[in-house]
Amino acid sequence: MKKTFLLLLLFAINTFSFAQELPFKKVKLSDSVALENQMQQLATRCDTRNLSELDLFKFQLIKGNYKEALITFQKRIKETPTEQRQYLDVYMHYVEAKLSKSFKDAFKKSYRKYVKNSNDIQVINLDKALIIRDPTDYYVGNFKNTYQNITSDKISQEIAIDLVKKYFLSMVFSSTRAIYFEEIAQDHKRRYAINDSIVISMKDGAEVSIVVVKRKGNTTTKKSTILVSSIYAGTNETAAMLAASKGYIGVIANTRGKRLSTSDIKPLEYENTDVYEVIDWISKQSWSNQKVAMVGGSYNGFTQWASMKHNVHPALKTIVPMVAVAPGIDYPMENNILHNYSYSWNFYVTNNKFLDFEVSNDFKRWNTLKNKWYKTGVAFNKLDSLDGEVNTLWNTYMQHSSYDDYWKKMIPYEEEFAKIDIPILTITGYYDDSQRGAMYYFNEHHKYTKKPNHYLLVGPYDHWTAQTKPEESLRNYKLDKAALINIEEDVIYQWFDYILNGKEKPSILKDKVNFQVMDTNTWMHKPSLNAMTNDTLTFHLSSDKIKDFYALKPKQNNSEIQMSVDFKDRESMTNTDYYPWPLEKENINLKDGLIFKSEALLEDVIINGSFFGNLEFTINKKDVDYSVIIYQLTPEGNYFHLSYYIGRASYAIDREHRNLLTPNQKTQVSFNNSKLISKKLEKGSRIVVVLNVNKNNNAQLNYGTGKDVNIESVKDAEIPLKITFTGNSSISLPIWNSIK
Template identity: 40%
Template sequence: MKKFFFIYFAFCLQFAFCQKISLREIAPKNVANTENIVKYLASQLKDRYMKNKATGTYYDDIFRINIINENYNLSLSQLDSLRNITMRNNSVTAGAMGSQFEIYINTIKRAPNKNNFDKIYEEEFKKKYEKLPLKSQIILSQYFTYDPIALKKDISEIITSNIKHDSIDISDAIKLCRKYNIYDVGNKTFKLGAQLLKNFEKEVFTIYDSIKVTTKDNGILTLSVVVNNKAPKPQSTILLNTIYSDLKNINEAKKLASDNYAGVILNTRGKYLSNNSIEPFEHEVEDINEAINWIIKQPWSNGKVGMIGGSYLGFSQWAATKKLHPALKTIIPQAAVGIGTEDFPMNNNIFTSYAIRWLNYVVNSKMTDYADFSDVKKWNSTYKQWYITGKPFRQLDSISGKSNIIFQRWLNHPSFDDYWKNMIPYKKDFSNINIPVLTITGYFDADQLGALYYLKNHYKYNKNADHYLIIGPYDHSGAQGYIKNELKGYTIDSVANIDFNTIWIEWFDYILKNGKKPSFLKNKINYQVMGTNQWKNVNSLENISKNTLRFYLENNGLLSDVKISDKSFSLLKVDLKDRSDADELLELKNEIVENKIYTKNSLIFTTNPLDKSFELSGNFSGKFKFSINKKDVDVYVYLYELMPDGKYFLLSSYMDRASYNKNNEKRNLLTPNKKETISISNNKFISKKIEKGSKLVAIVGVMKTPYYQINYGSGKDVSDETILDAKELLEIKFYNDSYIDVPVIKE
């Protein structure tokens, strides 16, 4: 028995540490031939690649591998398995995905000797195209675009860099096969397929691309229009204003046209064919109105316009309402950026390092620089270099490789001043917004604070605001319709996986075509309570929860429901000069559900186990009484549920620059060693069932990370401070009369 165990153990070790494929069996003359290498690897992978079998990733890899193996029937079967998995979340994508390979396979099966290949390919293409629903037909074009030069380079790099000692890791072999598969099939068929697709689409849509509109101040705007030939005219228009110029955007307009609307893409001034400078966020207030003026004069327009889109596109809809055009009848802002307010490019007046990465993404070219944006290694290196050298935040753009005029312009406006206010509705501007609005955001949406800034102020300044909200366990992309079943360690409730696309079209039909209101909208505020598998509906955010549990910060690390003293305190010392933690900070995953949490440069306060379960719905609030030996400080709070199984669930987070706490429009420096007060607000909204036996954990600390400005407390403009301004240790006392209020709905 003991002998068997050691043999078995040795076998397991061999399997665990030999996830490589040897290339020694290939003749030397064939090793230099890419096709021979790939075919050999594919023959080995068909039996050895078993990781995550029955998942979408597995089938997406293996069906391509078996195309290379010329095992076509098996490949088609595996492609069907991939589609069935995808169907659960996105039927439109499931229908279209892999069509380029399916058509190729069916052509090869009918024309193995390449006789009449093009003719048979056209027949197979038409057969597949006509079987697809219209919306799947629309996105088909994205499967027939590729860059053969880039693919060839990638293939060469994988072979050169990853074949070592006559072997290659299985993961690298899979990447190589995928790249080669696209390159090979693409060279043989994609050009033909793309042309056939254009011919078929002409029967359904009329497409006007590259339309130029000149504004009153001589700016140039570029529009693309798609009209459904089979829909009655004139028709309402759905407008998307985007800074992410891409030829694929026309597909979004086609989707809208398939629902019998004219779909219009407006590229932000300076993008696509515009010769103006690219100045993000600065021109939407006027430019969108100019575009609407052009739209309503077209023969296919009935004079009614709606808008939709997420992130920057969400911001742009609110910009359009600042000077509301009579033809703009409704907006659906998703994950809308609250520019200059609470989320981007600064969170409660603290600038984010991500700002320069995003700016390069959109201003590097007239299109969108995906390659630069996706270069995580480059950006982490940039953030690290800035962090460890202690240079001014203002030099972050130069450290990244080139200066950026917009980045510098933003840093010159650290307060929420007129520069930012001119881009979006501000205070009484909201009183004039009398159109219906449907806002979408998520508990884990990076722009949730922006999305709720608009909603809260709309209701504050317009008591009759016709404004609906859908909020649930979604991240930034989820709030734009790309819902994930598992989100950073958390599996969402089944009821949270809703069909946003159907709701949005129902909303447009409701407003623009006098249809029925979407049945999903039971009240103005619609929120999903995580852990209960149910949605709740109330008429205002304020009515979600009027009850709170108050917890004080005791100096023994306890979050206590009893106030002990206002004279004792918890002391935190932070060395702002210490940069030995750079790599550790850059590698933090920031999961929603974690086994352990990061606690450096912070204090930990924990409640006793909770004796009852309850629903936590809303924003935690509170007041921190503190004193510091500096003129300013950036503080943060992370609120967790420490669940009975020992895992931490991130409920909400908050960061703030103390000198702006009382007024984000004007900086008021602190008096060193004087007791001050920070009011906690502008943090993330969440709704979740808190289990009996859980504990609440508050991590209270000082911001010191490569991902945000570092406030050294000298009182100078934080963008100009350097590590030389750190001087003595930062010492901050959190007094025991500091507290956190947690919103609760008791069961």
């Protein structure tokens, strides 16, 4: 009995101590020995009973229990697929090296052997995960910031556990980065013949820097070339290596002024001639069989379309633009609303011959800038004045709010699409920030070309995963297994083999439009975008209200729903949640905008395509920037972000010409340029529509005076915006009704 009592007492003391705050006295971050001792003591005092296997390993390692850590970790790493182990393998070699007499020598030797025994694709993925997307500086900075922000001499268990985990990442990567960088680089030289010192001249005298990558071995056979045309100098080598590993020659052409080019850096402006000339140069090389294909995402997708602005080069046999940016369409503005994220991008790509990661990652600077701009209410074209550094490209954007000749000269325009007669595979995602750019090219090509050989592949992917390989979850939504395709390594090269070598077409491309239906674990395949839908759900706004929700009605009605926005008020913002992150959540802000809710769906339906709307309203201004968000309110009561639209009313009719509204006169504004999606909506779900005016620190503020929005300021905000929507306003969802 006495023994049992003592055990219970000890258990109670331990439980009590775990719940207590831990003493914490800061040491100098520059004193690595003192810091290591402090983190070791902290890890020892933390309650690790509820930690995951991976986190338990981290604590065992920090405590110096390397043998225990190795045993814990060996089980975890065996359960992880090879293609997902780039970080974990660093941990494994780290803890093994800690058991040796010389850590650096042991880590170097074991990691070199590991890289040498990996196949081409595995090493390429190591490069992408550990070098191109090098996380070290982030981990080091994240730990230091967390540490420095602690002001108390006691910290909670939660903070202590978080701090130890951040210390682990900071320590492991900072102490091994130089070693694995070197080993991966040396292994590339073993596998590939890389010529990165080529500079070619354009017809106007400008220079373009070229990198050619061949797989070592048979280098005499003429081969097809996979070309990546990119402004992101120094980050596309792995794409060229992948091409070489797949049996092609990989070529990277960087925007004039980048890498070894001595020309001025001119983003966007000269790709329409330079890329064509690069293709011509490739076709004349001794190693070329005069067949060139292009691939790449985002900016590198735009360059593919730019290459065909004037003519399609005879050697260009196909393009695969992924998440392709369309200048003036979805970058730097979306539906004529200029977002400020492009402000920092300009410095990122023009500050040096490669990329300025330091300036790009200076989140404090960019957050301070946009908050200062919003608080002070100065004009949007004064951003660089607030920043204290001239942003030349940004100031150029300020002069071109409409889709004018500045933008039109960059990519094919109208009838220029008619001459594009090569096979094309467009890839994008439902949550890709550049989806509207990708779909602009797709739609314009179909509009001006009879039966183009143009395929579309789209699924529940974002800007990154639509270019690579989707993860199991996207923004907290678990993807269907059917969506987990390897786009970069499998689908794209199956396409290249099909076009360039006469092999089978990728099995997933069963028709011209191929899309994954979320929550069904299936793909649908249709001959066109129009064939995606066979019915429409149309809802009309209504003033009937229950609690926080106005009603969505099936028919037009005599309702009037009023909304007011005071642009002088800089303590609050509107439309802050239009961006879909996370995809599903328990609640939305019911006080931001006008919130409408439908009756429950009586049957399962599939939303397929882009929702559209016709808003009828009266406004006391000459213009307004507005947004419409569509949620699925699930039977379980969660809000799933389906799609959104954001645009400027004065450009609704024509993105090239501004048509101002007449104040206090009823008007109608239609839109159909929302984000495309395909998802099953279960019986019992409701549709929730959030209608809002855009007023936040992420984009221009349109005060409605009718002046150039870039020069408007808070001085133009004396009179609050007042808008009244009528019951003739409608929101329509294209659906696929299997019963029909």
